[in-house]
Amino acid sequence: MAKNLCILCGVDSGNNRVCKSCYQTSFQPCSNCGKPTPTITTLGKKPKSPYCRSCTASRTADARRIGVTCKICGNRFPTKRSNDHDWQLCPSCRTIITSCPVCKKSMPKYQKRGRLRKVCSQRCCKLLHPTPSESIKRGQRKRFANHIYKTHRNRIARDKVEFKEWRQTVFERDNYTCQDCDAHSGQGQTIELHPHHIKSFATYSNLRHEVANGITLCATCHRKRHKHIFIGRTRKRDSRQLSLPNV
Secondary structure, three states, rough: OOOEEEEOOOOOOOOOOOOHHHHHHHHEEEEOOOOOOOOOOOOOOOOOOOHHHHHHHHHHHHHHHHHEEEEOOEEOOOOOOOOHHHHHHHHHHHHHEEOOOOOOOOOOEEEEHHHOOOOOHHHHHHHHHOOOHHHHHHHHHHHHHHOOOOOOOHHHHHOOHHHHHHHHHHHHHOOOOOOOOOOOOOOOEEEEEEEEEOOOOOHHHHHHHHHHHHHEEEEHHHHHHHHOOOOOOOOOOOHHHHOOOOO
């Protein structure tokens, strides 16, 4: 088995890179309390702190007790409230005022975590950027999907008597037969039928209970019409496949 040699004197140092004698001779007084403190570790590296263990622990505790470092001025300030860690701005930097580039009203210069505030309100943001960016469109599509497909409003709309009557009327008009593949229940097989809205249920709310807007489809053809797996409880529709409502 290869021996570990001391990087200072070259003798056998066991499992460390610095032998015991070189480690003991490297002790110097702590710059804070005067206690003997090693200037090199047993792995041959420089210590992270020039102080002894007790002084290092007390300094770390004092720093935590003082609070958070401001992202703007770099000064530490006490955390009196629980949301100071989220802000990471001292009270003086929070009170810095600037003017909005759109309406020229006064507003705070910084947001949370030291980010610059561009406008004072959402109204000014729409005036500054009349055409939404692609990231804003993705957020709108996601909110639209949560609003229609993942919340209780969809269940409430489909549990109404009007929707159940519309569903039954569409099935009876189409003779309980899929209008794409002519599949129907019988001869020992059961076909799952869905009432499909020709114009979207989420977008065209005024056509939800129009019989002419409905068509009977089997589960397979319904998936093909929507181009996604239509299993609400086990699989969720990708927000990128959703389209914004036509307003």
